[in-house]
Amino acid sequence: MSFSVRWIRLTLVVLAVVFATAAYGIRAVMDGPIEQYSGAALSGAIVYAIVLFIRPSITPWIAGVIAVAYCWFIEFAQLTPIPATIFQHSWFAGQLVGAQFDLVDVTWYPIGILLFVAAHWYLRTRSRSRAEASVR
Template sequence: MSLPVRWIRLLTVLLAVVFAAAAYTIRAVLDGPIEQYSGAALSGAIVYTIVIFIRPRISPLIAGPVSVAYCWLIEFAQLTPVPAALSGHSWFARQLVGAQFDLVDVAWYPVGVIALFAVHWYLRARTRTRPQPDVR
């Protein structure tokens, strides 16, 4: 049995809120590499939930690469002056596009996506392989 689209969307919103809360909590409590790496991984996870929100029936084989590609696009855009200029004017813009390129983030976005990809893959496989009733 698969979930109705409205429940999938509700779950993705809840997950995104949980991931954002985790990222901000880690940022407030910790400092150093764990803060940075977890922030990038959780950002990748949030993007994955947004992709699922937009297309609830999307395959993980598409959702995963789209999520990572989007994260990388935003990160590499930080090599231009545009994100830094936007971030200088708005806290919200800084959260969305960042301000400074970091090659380490490029490696950590997929970490957050892979975990959700695996769960998504498992749930889809589980709902597609329902046992058939015995008709003898």
Template sequence: MSLAVRWTRLLMVVSAAGFAGAAYAIRATMDGPIEQYSGAALSGAIVYTIVIFISPLISPLPAGSAAIAYCWFIEFAQLTPVPAALSQRSWLARQLLGAQFDLIDVAWYPVGVISLVAAHWLVRARTHSRTDPTPTLTS
């Protein structure tokens, strides 16, 4: 495993912890739409970091697509009774699966993911421009 992959994975763990900490801090200090919307956006961001942790060399667009698809899958699964039943029994299940469907969350997951896709794309573009200099024509 390369050093870049190790650093990327470490950065994703730190990022996920930071996003989770921010979500819990907002939940503890605020109430209402800011709490709800930021929670969904930060959940999407956490899922994005998990995707990058699992596959550090993945491109930004496929990583973002996978993160949003997973978030939507979990949200739409809440239309069934399974997540609610599991959430009643376990705090961890409630954090991972939620308890009830909310259409607003479907719109806010991409907000958290798209900003990270853009940042990931910029970092990759900058890294590739440093390691792959464009050849110049000489006469």
């Protein structure tokens, strides 16, 4: 594993912790739509960070599709009784699978993810341009 991959993974862990802290912080001080929308968007960003942690070389669009698919899978699974049962047995596991379906979340996951797809694409393009310029 190269230094750059280690650095990327460390950065992604830090970002995931920052996103989770922000989501819980917003939840603690706000109520209503901002709490809900930001929570879904930040959750999507956390999933995107996890996808990049697992596979740092993945393209932004593929990482985005995987993150959205995972978020939607979890959200639509909440239409079954399984996540609610998990939530009753473990608070932590319940935070991962949720307990109640919300169609608004289905919209906000991709919004949070799209911001990071754009940032990932920009950084990836910029680093390639620098690498090509240094070869010349």
